[in-house]
Amino acid sequence: MIIRTVDKSKIPTCNILGVNIAAINMEWLLHYLKENIENLAGDYICVSNVHTTVISYEEPEYRAVQNGGILAIPDGGPLSTIGRKRGYENMARTTGPSLMEEVFKVSVERGYRHFFYGSTEETLKKLYTKLNESYAGIAIAGIYSPPFRPMSDEEDKAIVEIINASKPDFIWVGLGAPKQEKWMAAHQGKVNGLMIGIGAGFDYYAANIARAPEWMQNNNLEWLYRLIQDPKRLFKRYFHTNTRFIWLVARGK
Structure with a gap:
């Protein structure tokens, strides 16, 4: 079991429909990750938006998952807008794809290692190629496309061992909401890296789809x-x- 050593109570949050959304901006988040990445192994970050927040309001178990990680960042613009109206003046939209980009930019310099879990084998191969082209020297520790069916305990144990053997700093999870958040919660304390549920992030960086202007x-x-x-x-x-x-x-x- 990997035990978290970061004090979660020091993270400013704004409760929106029962979800403790981090009242932060990208600058704050990047500094936080830089200072704490080693101590965040085994924990997870939810990339939260209107969709996940409404589901959380309607489903208490999923709400517990959203609140159970180290952070639920405001990917959805309406969440940060509400936060600012409630007095969190520095709260700003912090999207998953933008977070990926900022982390990738400094990965070689800081020696970050990345594992990508989710999506299809085709998308992961394209993602691997594109990242190496855009960020020369980036350390991709591993990629894994899980089967589109429930995994057995033995299969799950095997992939955890693969992830941990690759020694990642970041484990990017692209299963789509709410599946990816539930997967991260189920593996909290089991994997030796910080999990981040990234939704369509894999498709953006594999150039399957384009981001909005x-x-x-x-x-x-x-x-x-x-x-x-x-x-x-x-x-x-x-x-x-x-x-x-x-x-x-x-x-x-």
């Missing part, structure tokens, strides 16, 4: 750009969670 990101419209790219999969999700979020916040929840 910067002006859309800055105006909390990245969800719309993603919806245009994949309407069949995302329309139902956004229609339910976005409207539900607005309704709950309007009611003072």
Whole structure:
């Protein structure tokens, strides 16, 4: 069992629909990771947005997962907007893909090692190639595409051993929400690295999909750009969670 030695109580948070969203910005987060990465092994970071926050409000078990890691960062623009209105003036949108980019930029200098867990073998191979092209010398400790079925205890134990043997600093988990957060919670204290649930981050860096233009990101419209790219999969999700979020916040929840 890997025991966390970082004091979670020192992280500023804003409770939104029951989820303790970190009231931070990217500068704060990068400094925090730089200072504490060795002590964060075995813990996890949730990249939280409107979708995951509404699910957390509706499902207590998932809410416990969101609150059970070291951080739940405000990937969704509306979360940081609410935080600032509540007095957290420095709280800003801190997206998963942007966090990946900032960490990749300094990985060679700081000797960070990365393990990528999730997605398909095809996407992981493209991701491996693209990262080596963009960040020469980056240490990719391992990649693993899990089967699209429940894994046996023996299979799970084997992949934990593979991850730990690779000695990663960061374990990027791309299974999609809420699966990736549940996976991280189930492996808290078992893997020797910091887990970060990154959602579509693998697809962005494998160049399977493009990120929204910067002006859309800055105006909390990245969800719309993603919806245009994949309407069949995302329309139902956004229609339910976005409207539900607005309704709950309007009611003072």
